[in-house]
Amino acid sequence: DAKTTQPNSMESNEEEPVHLPCNHSTISGTDYIHWYRQLPSQGPEYVIHGLTSNVNNRMASLAIAEDRKSSTLILHRATLRDAAVYYCILRKAGGYSGGGADGLTFGKGTHLIIQP
């Protein structure tokens, strides 16, 4: 599976935008880029995903580089509740092929610290 590289931790101030980078230089054409986050003492939760175009939803925006070798998760106005570990995960189109575990491969993620 293609791997992702994220900074171990990042710090930001409350109510400021946060840009969380992810490098995935070996991404294949069929890999979707997913972001999950894990708040303290909770299970992971889905944030956003995309393939080639930038994506927006109520939680965040995803900016994908033209060559798809990197992406950035953007929290437009961070709050204290956004303090979490953010995971960038590649997932093949077709998802559950049945040919393997098809689970999400979580790396170490980025620990986002929000200062009040």
Added chain:
Amino acid sequence: EAQVTQNPRYLITVTGKKLTVTCSQNMNHEYMSWYRQDPGLGLRQIYYSMNVEVTDKGDVPEGYKVSRKEKRNFPLILESPSPNQTSLYFCASSSLGTTDTQYFGPGTRLTVL
């Protein structure tokens, strides 16, 4: 409300005493999965199920069993727990679409003495 529930949330047990952690989802999802999370190792998949009566091993299946007799339930069974199974366990479910997201339960913190 769409959710994945796990029980118990916390469990302390002793080596060798069989236990079951239940997982239930109310979203009619075909796919269910169990992960364990350990410091420095992240989340690793234990077992998964593509549908009723269809289960398969994930990355770390040793010492665990699962069953999928009903679509909504996917219990994790430790027949003879050992201290190295002390961990935080998460159940997840999703439908089988191309990019369907996984919904995770709140976690079960297991300590095996």
